[in-house]
Amino acid sequence: MRYDVAVIGGGPSGAVAARILAEAGLDTVLLERNLNNVKPCGGAIPLGLIEEFGLPSELVEKKLSHMRARSPKGRVIGMHMPNGYVGMVRRERFDSYLRNEAKKAGCTVLEGLMRSIERKSDGFVITTLNDKLPQIEARYIIGADGANSKTADELGFPPNELKVIAMQQRFRYSPAIEKFSDIVEIWFDGEVSPDFYGWIFPKADHLAIGTGTEDKKHNIKTLQKRFVEKIGITETPYLDEAAKIPMKPRRSFTGERTILVGDAAGLVTPANGEGIFFAMRSGKLGAQAMIGHIRNGAPLDLYEKGFRKLYAPIFFGLEVLQSVYYRNDRLRESFVAICADDDVKRITFDSYLYKKMVPAPWSVQMKIFSKNIYHLLKGS
Numbered sequence: 001m002r003y004d005v006a007v008i009g010g011g012p013s014g015a016v017a018a019r020i021l022a023e024a025g026l027d028t029v030l031l032e033r034n035l036n037n038v039k040p041c042g043g044a045i046p047l048g049l050i051e052e053f054g055l056p057s058e059l060v061e062k063k064l065s066h067m068r069a070r071s072p073k074g075r076v077i078g079m080h081m082p083n084g085y086v087g088m089v090r091r092e093r094f095d096s097y098l099r100n101e102a103k104k105a106g107c108t109v110l111e112g113l114m115r116s117i118e119r120k121s122d123g124f125v126i127t128t129l130n131d132k133l134p135q136i137e138a139r140y141i142i143g144a145d146g147a148n149s150k151t152a153d154e155l156g157f158p159p160n161e162l163k164v165i166a167m168q169q170r171f172r173y174s175p176a177i178e179k180f181s182d183i184v185e186i187w188f189d190g191e192v193s194p195d196f197y198g199w200i201f202p203k204a205d206h207l208a209i210g211t212g213t214e215d216k217k218h219n220i221k222t223l224q225k226r227f228v229e230k231i232g233i234t235e236t237p238y239l240d241e242a243a244k245i246p247m248k249p250r251r252s253f254t255g256e257r258t259i260l261v262g263d264a265a266g267l268v269t270p271a272n273g274e275g276i277f278f279a280m281r282s283g284k285l286g287a288q289a290m291i292g293h294i295r296n297g298a299p300l301d302l303y304e305k306g307f308r309k310l311y312a313p314i315f316f317g318l319e320v321l322q323s324v325y326y327r328n329d330r331l332r333e334s335f336v337a338i339c340a341d342d343d344v345k346r347i348t349f350d351s352y353l354y355k356k357m358v359p360a361p362w363s364v365q366m367k368i369f370s371k372n373i374y375h376l377l378k379g380s
């Protein structure tokens, strides 16, 4: 079968890209290795994403406007988002909904693991491990196959750097766990993660608890076990899941007739490991650029340039934050202390919800700057 575009990987980035291409009338195929895939993920998404993609409310099983940040010494800062919330989704339902939207738009959805890609003069030939699938031919390819993207390898993209290994366990609610059911909790604690953070995310019928690290010296299972013990949970999880998170964009994610989107391109923000927003946004921007390229000959790299222009400041800011404050427990203690400031809370939430750098008055910027200097000196 020959298509205009083959999208490889049916997570949020691939499913969104495939839907937009199909809606534009392009012959599109979405290849997903496992249509029942349960992507290991906290499933926390910002209000801005829910609004932009018109996600139905039944997909968002919790809308949480209260958060707690906990320091290594156990200092707890409560935060409230008066104008928004963090939405909690369950990836098995979420991904399947997005793929279904692509199908409704006219995209062909196939199950099969991409095994190889051969470049021809006018496109590509894709082979899969599914014997029942015919060879797929496509003029263009979107690689949306996650952090360990084989598409990127096959097409010779520069490597995905800095991968956090993250683990999560799901616990069904019991009377002892019920108290976490309406609040997002984030732990900045070297015993839980030496360079990332631990999270407690409530879902409709379970609690998702997880942690991550980039540091190969640490065993992720040991960190997770310690975290669960520190929280005081003695129940047995009904699901353990783990996967890598790339936290640095690849040096380039546009090639000839090809682009990478989402985790495959490395589009997850440092410090908070947020990837669903950037997966769906890159899927959308990538698909739009590809439509412009196919229809009007517009350069395909408008996608990458546009993405970097919009989000490079956020990636840079969070990279600095992580490299400065996640280094040791004294600095983490200082970081949580800074989060107690009402202006810091407001700016953080406004930026999180809509991914826009929110300008603050000079007086507020100076106050936050001075607090940072004070706490950095104290923590170093």
Ligand SMILES: Cc1cc2nc3c(=O)[nH]c(=O)nc-3n(C[C@H](O)[C@H](O)[C@H](O)COP(=O)(O)OP(=O)(O)OC[C@H]3O[C@@H](n4cnc5c(N)ncnc54)[C@H](O)[C@@H]3O)c2cc1C
Pocket (backbone or CB within 6 Å): 008, 009, 010, 011, 012, 013, 014, 031, 032, 033, 034, 037, 039, 040, 041, 042, 043, 044, 045, 112, 113, 114, 115, 144, 145, 146, 147, 150, 151, 166, 167, 168, 210, 241, 242, 243, 244, 245, 261, 262, 263, 264, 268, 273, 274, 275, 276, 277, 279
């Ligand atoms: C433990 C953990 C917790 C996280 N929590 C959050 C969170 O709370 N909020 C948030 O925003 N982000 C979170 N993330 C990050 C988020 O999960 C990713 O950034 C997001 O899933 C990226 O979407 P994607 O579509 O680019 O890739 P993926 O969701 O990884 O989808 C890739 C798809 O490609 C398929 N695939 C792979 N190889 C092939 C192949 N060869 N052929 C065909 N198909 C293939 C896979 O089956 C998969 O369905 C978390 C990540 C982890 C690991």
